[in-house]
Amino acid sequence: MKITGLISLIFIGGLLFYGALDFPPWGDPTSPASSHLSPYYIEHSIKDTSVPNVVTAVLADYRGYDTMFETIVIFTAGIVCIFLLRSFKEKAPESRMYRHIPTGIILRIEKGGKVPHESEYFEHIDSVWIPYDLVIRTTCRMIIPFIQVFALYVIAHGHHSPGGGFQGGVIMGASFVLFAIGFNLRSAIKQMSEKIVAFICALGVLIYAGTGVLCMFFKANYLDYSALAPLLRTDPVTARSHGILIVEIGVGMAVMAVMVVLYYNLSSAGKHDEGL
Amino acid sequence: MIWQIELIILVLVVLFGFGALATKDLLSAAILFGAYSFLLCLLWAIMGAVDVAFTEASVGAGVSTVLIVSAVLRTTRRTDH
Numbered sequence: 001m002k003i004t005g006l007i008s009l010i011f012i013g014g015l016l017f018y019g020a021l022d023f024p025p026w027g028d029p030t031s032p033a034s035s036h037l038s039p040y041y042i043e044h045s046i047k048d049t050s051v052p053n054v055v056t057a058v059l060a061d062y063r064g065y066d067t068m069f070e071t072i073v074i075f076t077a078g079i080v081c082i083f084l085l086r087s088f089k090e091k092a093p094e095s096r097m098y099r100h101i102p103t104g105i106i107l108r109i110e111k112g113g114k115v116p117h118e119s120e121y122f123e124h125i126d127s128v129w130i131p132y133d134l135v136i137r138t139t140c141r142m143i144i145p146f147i148q149v150f151a152l153y154v155i156a157h158g159h160h161s162p163g164g165g166f167q168g169g170v171i172m173g174a175s176f177v178l179f180a181i182g183f184n185l186r187s188a189i190k191q192m193s194e195k196i197v198a199f200i201c202a203l204g205v206l207i208y209a210g211t212g213v214l215c216m217f218f219k220a221n222y223l224d225y226s227a228l229a230p231l232l233r234t235d236p237v238t239a240r241s242h243g244i245l246i247v248e249i250g251v252g253m254a255v256m257a258v259m260v261v262l263y264y265n266l267s268s269a270g271k272h273d274e275g276l
Numbered sequence: 277m278i279w280q281i282e283l284i285i286l287v288l289v290v291l292f293g294f295g296a297l298a299t300k301d302l303l304s305a306a307i308l309f310g311a312y313s314f315l316l317c318l319l320w321a322i323m324g325a326v327d328v329a330f331t332e333a334s335v336g337a338g339v340s341t342v343l344i345v346s347a348v349l350r351t352t353r354r355t356d357h
Contacts, residue, residue, distance in 0.1 A: 026323070053327075055327045056327075162326040162327045162329075162330045163327070163330060164327070166331055166335075167327075167330050167331055167334045167335075170331075170334040170335050170338065170339055171334055171338075173339060174334070174338055174339050174342075177339065177342055181342075259339055262343055263342065263343060263346065266343055266346045266347045266350070267346035267349070267350075269350045275346070
């Protein structure tokens, strides 16, 4: 079995390499992709959309459909992760660990035992105990605001520099993941509950699709942002630039929420109770 | 770009890719995969695809490594057989 797998792998890999030999060389100006489509984008993107970063103009404006369905793919991935991993049935765990804060004593309470309330005296800690270091907590607390500001900058500045909704959303989601690692999963869920995350996820996709529908109300094609000019009180070219920003914000929200959902479900095996 | 550096990065990408597949320890495979993504991000940046490099750095080297590690913690750490 292993031998046949190896042989078929080598055969298909060789076929792939043989096919790749026919590609035009990297950066060839006479290749079909660089001789028909790319010149149009490079020459017209600043005139059409007033966006200096051609990649953003192509992604969110000329190829708006592609990006919208990419966002929907990510949204679907988040939903599927919830359906596959989330266990809604509350099952009492084998044992729970509590720390009595004034004395530092750790209590292990077996199944069926009386569980103390979370208060200033008792603290629920993970059974796979991770010592919560003061240095880690303080560093996370100091660094997270800067990460979030940087994420917003990446989303908003995608017109002028590399970046955009996807990258900014991932960085924003990473800041919540860092919070969950530095503190614990329960305090992260307390900050941003599962329902809010799911709502933001759907809202992001809705903003993107809704912008397209809004364009249709102004008698233009779907996702033709220049039609939004009367609404945004600008000329059609600037309206396309603003439209790109609006959909990038939608993409960022959806991606951020999906990253957080994936982390919540993967790290706690769908129980949202004790996790990394 | 200096071709020697490109060659070193390319060789390292292939090595880390095979290493991530070959190691029995899943946690080291996750870290090797993160290193692979980061070097791939450098390759994108060398080829001038800065947006793709940024995405690779944030998604591939950043979040997906954390997701893989958190999934490894919910299973056994080593692959047997």
